[in-house]
Amino acid sequence: MLLKGAVRVRFWLALWLGKFLALACRILRKRGSTFPGRIMLRVAPNWLQGVASGPACGNVIVSGTNGKTTTASMMADIMRQAGLRVVHNQSGANLLSGLVTAFAAQLNLLGRMRADIGLLEVDEATVPKAAAELQPRALVVTNFFRDQLDRFGELEHVVACVRRGLPHISSLGRVVLNADDPWVASLGSDSPAQPLYYGIEADTLATMERHAADAKHCLQCGHPYTYRRLYYAHLGDYLCPSCGHGRPKPQVALKAMQRLDGQRQQLVIATPGGEIAFTLGIPGVYNIYNALAAIAGCLALGIDLTTIRDGLESFASCFGRMEEIMIEEKRLVLALVKNPVGFDEVIRTILASRQDGEEQGVLFAVNDLYADGEDISWLWDVDLEMLTPHQELLKGIFSTGLRREDMALRLKYAGFQPERIAVVDEFSAALGQALQVVPSGGTLYILPTYTAMLQIREILFRQGHVSQWQV
Amino acid sequence: MKRQIKICHLYPEILNLYGDRGNVIALYRRCLWHGLAVHIQPVTVGEAVDFLDTDLVFIGGGQDREQAAIYRDLVEVKGPYLLAAAEQGMAILAVCGGFQLLGKYYRTQHGEIMKGVGLFDAWTEAGRGRLIGDVVLETDLWEEEPRTIVGFENHSGRTFLGEGVKQPLGRVLQGFGNDGASKMEGAVSGNAIGTYLHGSLLPKNPRLADYLIRCGLERRYGPEGSYLTTLNDELEYRAHQAAAQRAVARRC
Structure with missing residues (x-):
């Protein structure tokens, strides 16, 4: 690393600060996949350049x-x-x-x-x-x-x-x-x-x-x-x-x-x-x-x-992308959705992979934070109508997240009966209720936007169902 | 005999930004729930349409290259028919790019003037920086509460209203509106409504959807034939409230 003077001081300061913050995140069991980096960049804006040849x-x-x-x-x-x-x-x-x-x-x-x-x-x-x-x-x-x-x-x-x-x-x-x-x-x-x-x-x-x-x-x-x-x-x-x-x-x-x-x-x-x-x-x-x-x-x-x-x-799946988790003989599938094309493909994949007689539930979790996109109008470009003919087969349909009402409304206008859609305020309550209606041997599909996926994974982590990723 | 309503969706596969489809889905479903026979006619570039048998037209927005693809067809071919039908009471909802194109002109960043259909006495100038975010309006289109309209805007054009536009769609309570300064959003001319709000507009504003359906029915059956049933809009208003609350929460 050929760094000079103040740049060099800033580089080391940022590294040690970052290592310390990452450790603190681990001790506090916080995610910490961006926070140390944010602080490090404040200290040394071009820090990455210094390690690129590493x-x-x-x-x-x-x-x-x-x-x-x-x-x-x-x-x-x-x-x-x-x-x-x-x-x-x-x-x-x-x-x-x-x-x-x-x-x-x-x-x-x-x-x-x-x-x-x-x-x-x-x-x-x-x-x-x-x-x-x-x-x-x-x-x-x-x-x-x-x-x-x-x-x-x-x-x-x-x-x-x-x-x-x-x-x-x-x-x-x-x-x-x-x-x-x-x-x-x-x-x-x-x-x-x-x-x-x-x-x-x-x-x-x-x-x-x-x-x-x-x-x-x-x-x-x-x-x-x-x-x-x-x-x-x-x-x-x-x-x-x-x-x-x-x-x-x-x-x-x-x-x-x-x-x-x-x-x-x-x-x-x-x-x-x-x-x-x-x-x-x-x-x-x-x-x-x-x-x-x-x-x-x-x-x-x-x-x-x-x-x-x-x-x-040997590849199975990764972090919230069709990630399978077993909870008491119930299969839980986390499938991130973040734009119409991806959402459509997830729906198609769910429909195509349905096994005869398998009991299924679906939990939608739509947030509208910066990382999700603050504009949720894209939900109307998703072909949710593909799911409508199957609504009778679903054990339960749940909607949670900051824009749970918007998602429920989208389903209503896709032809779902409004009384079949449960709108639940809290993520953990929604997850609990959804898991309850899916019987053993059944599958619960969870379709979250990005920040909703992180929140749900956090809950699953605290309940000991998934391991946290390494930072 | 079931009453019927004919809705024309202009350039659905080209102007389909920001869930524009949601507005047409909302019109379609609500017409069915109101017991109407509803026909949706998608019309694209090169297809002839005179709107003589059309009650309601929807036109959405697109990205720049998409709007360029329909520009001549809309302004030179379909525009005159659209104007004539609008004068005879046809209802129109034009969102975002569609709103701009139905105005008198659009002035680009380089000062070029692109002529519009001229249905609204309004013009648009390219602006620096996009106006993006949640919007809450208060409208005078109806008197029952709630008179708020919620949506999301994302536009760089600044639209100004001339004398010929008697009222905007609403006064801006949250958000930027037509030009970021006048506190006005959209335009109403006869039964034609132009607006920057998408997100999607009609599902969360059922009263606006029904207003347009009523205008459409009135064109076909006259005032006595434009009545609608009362629907259960509980979920619609919960989403309306949630959107309004998000708009306020995010400004803080």
């Missing part, structure tokens, strides 16, 4: 609207399979303060870096600053959907943010891009680093539904795209009939998928190094994309295919 194998950034946390967790499992020690902001704290906190946790008091590689999920708006300071070897981008317009503004602005990170990637590095998302793929032509594209090439997964589409018109000429195959939202094999702009050929591509049961799916994936087949333990097309991104990301770092396959086979 991990011997460099840094990787994962960004995009949906799937950041899951993709990064898969990559972390693969890296650990490869014997690497990882700096990873695993709880999804993806602003600068979260990155700083994660790095500080892997440094000892003398500033020695314990980890071999930095794996950071980064909020789209934070990508320029994070990339400038971390100088990553690779940038993995999942997708761009409309998300929290009150915070991010329009989609084009979000894409532009990530684009500004591209010049900071080493020209010997890689950008790993979703070929099936026109917005993401468009980053390839602006990148000094060589792009590696991933995508789906399996007809059986295609749908013809179009609903929450964001990129219907050609990014080059404005003419509507035609889709040869569409997987969900605007992800698919697109082509502009007017100017010929279309999807780049994915080098890492899903060739076949077979659903094994409600959770597991068997995937066959072609890569430049040959084909791999493995079982993915989590359901949904969106998780196939996450797996593809993780595979391509790890290939870009030079990890071999066997290690990648073994790492993914």
